[in-house]
Amino acid sequence: MSHSDLDKQARSILIENDQGGYTIPTRGLYPYQWNWDSVFVALGFSTFDQDRAWQEIEMLFEGQWRDGMVPHILFRKDDPSYFPGPSVWGTDGGAIPSSGHSQPPVAASVVNSLVENDRTGRAPEHAAALLPKLMAWHRWYLSYRDPDKLGVIAVIHPWESGRDNLPDWDEALRAVEVRDIEPYERKDTSHVDPAMRPHKEDYDRYLSIVAACRKVGWDPAKVAQTCPFFVADPGVTFIFLRACRDLLALAERLEAQDEAREIRTWIARMEKGTRVLWNSTVKAHVALDERTGRQTDGVSSASFLALYAGLRDADILSALQAHFDRIAARVRYMMPSYDPDHRSYEPLRYWRGPVWAMINYMIAKGFAEAGDEARAERLRADTADLIETSGFAEYFSPETGAGAGGGSFSWTSAIWLAWAS
Ligand code: 9WN
Numbered sequence: 001m002s003h004s005d006l007d008k009q010a011r012s013i014l015i016e017n018d019q020g021g022y023t024i025p026t027r028g029l030y031p032y033q034w035n036w037d038s039v040f041v042a043l044g045f046s047t048f049d050q051d052r053a054w055q056e057i058e059m060l061f062e063g064q065w066r067d068g069m070v071p072h073i074l075f076r077k078d079d080p081s082y083f084p085g086p087s088v089w090g091t092d093g094g095a096i097p098s099s100g101h102s103q104p105p106v107a108a109s110v111v112n113s114l115v116e117n118d119r120t121g122r123a124p125e126h127a128a129a130l131l132p133k134l135m136a137w138h139r140w141y142l143s144y145r146d147p148d149k150l151g152v153i154a155v156i157h158p159w160e161s162g163r164d165n166l167p168d169w170d171e172a173l174r175a176v177e178v179r180d181i182e183p184y185e186r187k188d189t190s191h192v193d194p195a196m197r198p199h200k201e202d203y204d205r206y207l208s209i210v211a212a213c214r215k216v217g218w219d220p221a222k223v224a225q226t227c228p229f230f231v232a233d234p235g236v237t238f239i240f241l242r243a244c245r246d247l248l249a250l251a252e253r254l255e256a257q258d259e260a261r262e263i264r265t266w267i268a269r270m271e272k273g274t275r276v277l278w279n280s281t282v283k284a285h286v287a288l289d290e291r292t293g294r295q296t297d298g299v300s301s302a303s304f305l306a307l308y309a310g311l312r313d314a315d316i317l318s319a320l321q322a323h324f325d326r327i328a329a330r331v332r333y334m335m336p337s338y339d340p341d342h343r344s345y346e347p348l349r350y351w352r353g354p355v356w357a358m359i360n361y362m363i364a365k366g367f368a369e370a371g372d373e374a375r376a377e378r379l380r381a382d383t384a385d386l387i388e389t390s391g392f393a394e395y396f397s398p399e400t401g402a403g404a405g406g407g408s409f410s411w412t413s414a415i416w417l418a419w420a421s
Pocket of ligand 1: 025
């Protein structure tokens with residue numbers, strides 16, 4: 001298929017997945033509005049309809065909780081094709097029924113980029129209205145996902161990381177007691193091959209964490225104290241740090257001095273904090289279980305986001321370049337979600353190996369900004385090849401390039417339009 005046919009197809013996927021101002025990731029498998037999916041979708045829409053891009057983000061923020069949190073799923077209408085739906089979550093934090101935790105905070109970064117690339121003249125107005133909401137969300141992250149002020153962001157659920165069954169969560173998840181869950185029927189395995197999805201033992205624990213948080217009424221301070229899962233995540237930490245830098249640029253552009261001053265203190269705290277995620281044996285940033293103090297031992301695609309987060313230490317750059325080249329010698333398509341040399345690597349099982357287009361976009365941005373255009377271009381070219389060969393799949397095998405998971409996928413289409421094509 002030619003580039004212009006793929007452009008056309010990508011636009012029509014976004015339009016078909018549009019539910020009237022917000023976009024679902026894909027039909028059947030994910031029938032609601034997901035947080036970081038929507039934000040990447042806005043980036044895609046911005047290439048051909050900037051007003052629609054703003055609307056996507058504004059509708060996401062309609063679901064913001066009173067405490068500042070922006071949920072990972074908004075259940076605008078009940079849809080039996082997804083489990084767990086609103087009744088399992090039992091939340092009451094905002095105006096729209098939702099899940100009870102968040103997802104990687106890419107919004108400030110995309111908002112800043114919509115402002116930079118504005119062709120309508122209306123961006124400053126949209127951005128000014130969003131600024132206090134973004135501030136509230138970022139404050140929420142610092143208060144309740146870094147209560148000990150370590151300068152790293154923890155996730156209270158694998159789903160909050162956006163990288164559900166990453167090997168980094170295995171040990172912490174095993175420690176979660178399976179309790180307080182009703183008999184349930186999964187829906188994901190009826191849409192896609194069960195061999196590629198998380199195991200039942202994982203789902204039992206996913207639901208046990210939800211039950212534990214529901215028990216404390218999703219009160220964020222109580223969740224931080226009592227949640228059976230509390231793991232500092234290099235993915236969310238780096239995305240958050242990057243988002244803080246972009247939020248600062250936005251605040252400065254809008255001449256919001258007080259906000260800018262406050263954000264600078266966040267950046268200083270995070271820049272220092274990320275050191276606790278550095279594993280000197282592995283030579284990369286890894287996850288840290290805050291309940292046990294144990295670090296994980298694998299390089300994940302999030303390790304490469306250190307550059308996207310703006311960490312400019314020469315040792316970090318050279319370690320990541322060496323990992324990149326080692327991994328590139330093992331797989332055909334970069335960047336696998338987990339190290340192919342690690343014992344837990346599985347090329348097609350969800351976040352244990354496959355390639356995701358929007359992760360490649362962020363990693364490449366980091367390499368380019370660190371002056372490494374060659375590795376940035378390798379990521380773009382691989383992403384384009386994957387889409388040209390296998391279409392707009394949810395994710396891809398790093399070995400064969402086969403597409404897997406849901407089809408006609410929104411964020412893959414958005415990333416094609418905004419970057420890969
Ligand atoms: C749970 C929608 C979402 C993505 C996540 C991805 C997957 C959901 C699931 O799909 O998670 O949130 O049911 O597997 O892991 O990153 O936002 O595309």
